[in-house]
Amino acid sequence: KAQVFSGIQPTGVPHLGNYLGALESWVALQDKYSTVMYSIVDLHSITQPQDPQMLRENILDMAASLLACGIDPTRSILFQQSQVSEHAELSWILGCLTSMPRLRHLPQWKMKSKQKNEGSVGLYTYPVLQAADILLYKSTHVPVGEDQIQHLELAQDLARIFNNQYEEFFPEPCALLSGTRKVKSLRDPSSKMSKSDPQKLATVFLTDTPDDIVLKIRRAVTDLTSEVTYEPESRPGVSNLVSMHAAVSGQSVEEVVRLAEGMDTGQYKNVVAEAIVQTLQPIRLEIQRLRADRGHLESLLAKGAEKAHSLAAPVMTEVRKLVGFY
Numbered sequence: 405k406a407q408v409f410s411g412i413q414p415t416g417v418p419h420l421g422n423y424l425g426a427l428e429s430w431v432a433l434q435d436k437y438s439t440v441m442y443s444i445v446d447l448h449s450i451t452q453p454q455d456p457q458m459l460r461e462n463i464l465d466m467a468a469s470l471l472a473c474g475i476d477p478t479r480s481i482l483f484q485q486s487q488v489s490e491h492a493e494l495s496w497i498l499g500c501l502t503s504m505p506r507l508r509h510l511p512q513w514k515m516k517s518k519q520k521n522e523g524s525v526g527l528y529t530y531p532v533l534q535a536a537d538i539l540l541y542k543s544t545h546v547p548v549g550e551d552q553i554q555h556l557e558l559a560q561d562l563a564r565i566f567n568n569q570y571e572e573f574f575p576e577p578c579a580l581l582s583g584t585r586k587v588k589s590l591r592d593p594s595s596k597m598s599k600s601d602p603q604k605l606a607t608v609f610l611t612d613t614p615d616d617i618v619l620k621i622r623r624a625v626t627d628l629t630s631e632v633t634y635e636p637e638s639r640p641g642v643s644n645l646v647s648m649h650a651a652v653s654g655q656s657v658e659e660v661v662r663l664a665e666g667m668d669t670g671q672y673k674n675v676v677a678e679a680i681v682q683t684l685q686p687i688r689l690e691i692q693r694l695r696a697d698r699g700h701l702e703s704l705l706a707k708g709a710e711k712a713h714s715l716a717a718p719v720m721t722e723v724r725k726l727v728g729f730y
């Protein structure tokens with residue numbers, strides 16, 4: 405039976421990269437699959453230091469953002485990861501099947517432990533928890549951005565390892581890649597756009613006003629060539645603008661480049677900013693509306709957790725039996 409699962413960290417308001425790389429396709433999948441689960445993965449978020457009050461706010465803000473993008477709690481199970489304790493339990497069991505070197509080269513660890521010069525055990529085993537999130541519901545399809553492919557491969561490996569060690573139990577989940585490539589930081593097009601980027605102008609958030617968006621796009625790092633072309637290797641800055649523009653306007657990269665013929669990058673930035681504003685404006689207004697009623701968001705998440713738990717509990721009972729816990 406097809407089962408979709410994906411998650412997002414409550415580390416701040418989602419950005420255009422999260423939206424184009426993941427959330428837009430999450431919404432569309434609700435029409436295609438009967439069981440669709442989206443988790444606000446707060447256990448993952450504490451792999452980096454979080455202020456408790458801020459985390460609480462971010463969880464509810466993330467719920468508001470997902471609803472505003474079009475996640476419909478009558479068609480998806482929207483829930484907070486830590487409210488279903490089986491995620492942590494399965495993660496421990498899968499961690500015992502994972503070798504240390506297998507985790508060392510995965511992108512999250514490489515990127516974030518380098519930034520800090522060290523990293524916690526939680527950050528190191530983050531992809532194991534991610535595998536547990538997916539396998540706990542026997543998920544078959546996982547919509548992810550390009551940056552998460554290697555993490556999904558670990559989930560596939562762990563399904564195989566578990567099945568070999570015990571018995572055929574977990575399906576091997578496959579990736580559902582969104583059409584959009586990785587959205588890059590506006591300040592440093594060699595790295596990805598990120599919620600927790602400390603540079604204020606690097607990230608377009610779903611809650612940015614039209615003025616914020618215009619400012620950020622105008623200041624986006626490009627290069628000394630004024631022509632608009634799509635050459636991600638040699639011209640990552642302007643290519644990032646082209647790729648965002650194509651994604652928000654539903655056009656191909658070639659169409660967008662043709663449209664920009666005769667414009668210099670300065671003029672083109674105004675066009676890109678306008679296209680992004682058009683897409684994000686209704687979402688921003690809806691987030692504002694939903695954020696105002698925290699009680700409603702809390703009760704939605706509680707109902708989602710109940711539904712998720714009812715699916716997770718029987719799977720964990722089987723897993724405990726297979727492992728030999730009586």
Ligand code: AQP
Pocket residue numbers: 411412413414415419421422423424425426547548549550551552585586587588596597598599600601
């Ligand atoms: N820049 C991006 N381009 C395309 N897709 C992206 N995703 C994240 N950044 C980009 C996709 O968004 C989904 C949710 O990601 P996440 O919040 O769980 O974790 P992340 O990848 O670590 O996202 P951030 O924004 O970079 O958060 P922080 O700064 O907290 O680490 C995933 O499907 C991801 O592929």
